[in-house]
Amino acid sequence: MKHPTPAIGERALLVQAVIGYQSKTEAGDSLVELERLADTAGAIVLGSLTQRRERPDAAFFIGEGKLAEIQLACREAKANLVIFDNDLSPIQVNNLDLAIGVKVIDRQELILQIFARRARTAEAQIQVELAQLQYLASRIPVSAKQQRFQGGIGMRGPGESPFQLRKAPMLARITILKQKLREIQKRRQRTRTHRPWPMVCLVGYTNAGKSTLLNALTDAQAYVDDRLFATLDTKSRIVFLPDRRQVMLTDTVGFIRHLPHGLVASFRSTLDEIRDAKLLLIVAEASHPCVREHLKVVDATLAEIGAGTVSRLLLLNKADREETKMAMADLVRDYPEAMPISALQREGLAALKERMARMIPAAGLSS
Template structure:
């Protein structure tokens, strides 16, 4: 680590410190130098010139890990898109081979460099990948619209990478999703139905793990995957209670949720891996402390999900024309009707319903609703 008043625009850490690292890397026989900071193209160019081995930054390391973990076609497309968009501005100076001349049909002739050929190929591949991912996004939207019409309640597991989200999904639903003690074991969202103690069935979705300073290339590439979070009625923010930096990880997740526009979704914070924590910690409102391997704790979690989904209630009254049977039926499906009466050509309904169900009502239905002040 180096403490500076400001980053060096050419070297990040200053030329003297860079040369010191280069000497240490050579003495140690290192084959890789990693900077826990995103390097600009200029910084990467200067560092590679003096280092005796390959140089990568934080973003490239995360992208490489994602590339190893991606299993589905969508996951591979998303990672490749992020890698290409990261690589594009860093092509210049990536070795002497880029200065070789090219030529032939479809090129600008013998004067075109390999660098320009690579750039054109990358731009073409980026367009193809975005087109494919747009198809996936539309497909996911159709699924979400179908779930909304079927009024399926959705609960999303969110949290820092390796907090135990996939393990919780498996334990709660009896599924066999890959869950390993490693970073980014899950890249593709997986959904399974979960029956709550009240008898209600909800769709529980496992999502990609977050990380501090999540590279913006990944946020953009994984847009269709992260949109799953925005559609949830309830978020389970899973925290690794045994991690020494649990508080910082929580703040990182909250920041990503803010960037996604999901910060206002009701959230239940679940401190997982309590079996690894020696000291007893009191539970605060809106939090739960569990171990994913405790059947008793899992039952408590199901109860907490049930309560969280029904905690916030909306009370009010609605007046509909008797001819709009579909609006009346929509309110009856979603709400607990307290009183109903017909007066001439108008139906008046007093009701209460969970806030999450109120949000799902169509705009036309909401226009005829008067919400009580209490």
């Protein structure tokens, strides 16, 4: 399977514009995250530039002075890629490309590239290709002038401007991919309806420890890595609850700020499992200084995929870490229902299973 975007392996400079009110910690964390994303994608990060602005510049997102600074920094560091932490419009990408003279991408495109490189199963690969094509198709500019000329007398007819001609094969491919995905999903749906066990899903921000917890609770040997988006091809395993009943525990793709909407939509089939689950185990990295913000992103993403009403249990993971010990008292006060655990040290898991048994209605369980 071919992906339209190449692997990076490039020398990258990071740029972040802090717009309006955004706290220093949050902006800082977003930039650290971008650096980790760039590293995961295989780029060498040379440095970063930030700017605080009231609102984005329509043409370049950043101001003139900062643009000159970026040009200079790129020349000095021999960068051949600039990655923006902010979501850019197609016009801004074009303008920046031309002005700086190196390739410019934004956070969403970077995430798409990572997904493209990491997807292993046929389903995940189709999902990623679909998301990439949708992203690219949405970036083909249709100027007011072209729209005016479309379909005029003597023209080739509506929808045939040069830009639209570029778009047509993409749209055709999108249709084919959607069809393929539907077939895989139908098959998946059939096996799912025949499954006697209720579903429990592990969800949470990327790197929170979901796969580690799956491994700790079952004999799954899910891939664990201190990297963002370690899991794209998810696993499911049976867990025995203390009353000897069984549930099917499924790992899921991690969430992150500005997860491209196309990606969320394409991964819908995997995410459908979340919506149909009897219980969601929300795994949080309690040692992270921005854990509260991460939980907000998780909440918002769950709402976006229609899983806002599924019952959930919050797990404050990585309780073994020194950093967590300081923060735990505050977190437990703010989230009184949450359970501290350590997936790595396998602490708190017996209590977790007890709680799961209590939270899943007995009628929905098989023995």
